[in-house]
Amino acid sequence: MASFQSLRTRYTSLLKKFTASTRDFEVFTTIPSDGSPPPRILYVLDSSFNPPTRAHLRIASSVLLERLEPDSRLLLLLATQNADKPSKPALFEDRLTMMELFAHDLRSHLATNTSPQEHTPSMDRIPAIDIGVTKKPYFIDKAAAIEASAVYPTPLEQVHLTGYDTLIRIFNTKYYPPDHTLDSLAPLFSQHRLRVTLRPSDEWGSREEQESFMQALARGDREHEGGRKEWADKIQLVEGRQPGQEPVSSTRAREAIKSASPDLEWLVPDNVRQFLLSEKPYSTESSL
Numbered sequence: 001m002a003s004f005q006s007l008r009t010r011y012t013s014l015l016k017k018f019t020a021s022t023r024d025f026e027v028f029t030t031i032p033s034d035g036s037p038p039p040r041i042l043y044v045l046d047s048s049f050n051p052p053t054r055a056h057l058r059i060a061s062s063v064l065l066e067r068l069e070p071d072s073r074l075l076l077l078l079a080t081q082n083a084d085k086p087s088k089p090a091l092f093e094d095r096l097t098m099m100e101l102f103a104h105d106l107r108s109h110l111a112t113n114t115s116p117q118e119h120t121p122s123m124d125r126i127p128a129i130d131i132g133v134t135k136k137p138y139f140i141d142k143a144a145a146i147e148a149s150a151v152y153p154t155p156l157e158q159v160h161l162t163g164y165d166t167l168i169r170i171f172n173t174k175y176y177p178p179d180h181t182l183d184s185l186a187p188l189f190s191q192h193r194l195r196v197t198l199r200p201s202d203e204w205g206s207r208e209e210q211e212s213f214m215q216a217l218a219r220g221d222r223e224h225e226g227g228r229k230e231w232a233d234k235i236q237l238v239e240g241r242q243p244g245q246e247p248v249s250s251t252r253a254r255e256a257i258k259s260a261s262p263d264l265e266w267l268v269p270d271n272v273r274q275f276l277l278s279e280k281p282y283s284t285e286s287s288l
C-alpha cells in the first residue's frame, strides 16, 4: 500500500482536476487495479466518509458476502456536496485516502470471513472496489450521473446501500422542487434498488417503526404524493447492529478522536485508525 502522504498527494491532484471539470462523477481508483471483470451488479455506498466506520464496513460486507462473485463491484462514493450538511473536516483528500485504506480493510475482512469450506483462493473471488466522487447530493442524480459516465457497462443495476435515516430522507418531498412529489424517484426505481440497513435510535425510531415505513409504502399510503407501492419490492430492509451492540457513527468516531478514547478501536477499522492516529485529520477546533 502507498504511504499516507503519497495517497493524499495523488488525491489532491485528482480532486483538483475533477472540481475544475464539468463531470458529475468519476472513478479515481480501482482496487485491485487490474484483472477485475466488468461488473454485472454495482453496489454503491455513498457517504461523507468522515471518517469511514465499522458501520460502513458492516453495511458493505453484509451484501458482498451474500454474493461473493468477481462480477460484483462495490463503489465507495464520496459526495462532495451534501443534501443538508455543510462540508466539515476532514479535507476531501484525507477522506479519499481513508476510503482507499477502508477498501483494503474491507477486502481483508471479506477474505477472512469467507466460509472455511471455500476451495478457491479467497482473494480471487473478492469483488473489486472503486473509489469515486460525485458532485450530486441527491440519489436520483447520483444514479443518473453513474449511468451517464460510461465508466461501467450498460445497462447495469445499481444497488444503493443506505441506512434507514437516509431512506426516509430520499422519500421526503422537500428535496424535489418545483412539484415536491415523489414522481422524481421513478427513474431510480425503474432500474435500480436500495438496500437499507435498519438504524434504530431515539432520533429515527424503533426497529418496528422503521419497518412500518416500508409497510406503509407497500400498502400505497404514499401514492397521493407520487410514491408508488410497487417500489417497496425494490427496497430491501436488512438488520444493522445486534441488540445490545453500541451504535457506530462517524460523529461518534470523531468524538473518540477528540477525546483520545480507546473506543476508536471498535468504531473504525484498523487501517483507517492508523491514519487517524498518525495524520490527525480532525485536529481543528470545529471538527465535530
Ligand SMILES: Nc1ncnc2c1ncn2[C@@H]1O[C@H](COP(=O)(O)OP(=O)(O)OP(=O)(O)O)[C@@H](O)[C@H]1O
Pocket: 046, 047, 048, 049, 050, 053, 055, 056, 059, 161, 162, 163, 164, 165, 166, 197, 198, 199, 240, 247, 248, 249, 250, 251, 252
Ligand atoms: N450505524 C449505521 N447504521 C445504519 N446505517 C448507517 C450507519 N452508519 C452510517 N449509515 C448509513 O451509511 C450512509 C453514509 O453514512 P454517513 O456518512 O452519513 O455516516 P454517519 O455515521 O451517519 O455520519 P455522521 O455521524 O457524520 O452524520 C448513510 O446512508 C447512513 O444512513
Ligand SMILES: NC(=O)c1ccc[n+]([C@@H]2O[C@H](COP(=O)(O)O)[C@@H](O)[C@H]2O)c1
Pocket: 046, 047, 048, 079, 081, 082, 083, 084, 085, 136, 137, 138, 139, 140, 166, 169, 170, 171, 172, 175
Ligand atoms: N433526497 C435525497 O436523495 C437525499 C436526501 C438527504 C441526503 N442525501 C444524501 O445522502 C448521503 C448521506 O447523507 P448524510 O451524510 O447527511 O447522512 C449524502 O450524499 C446526502 O447528500 C440524499
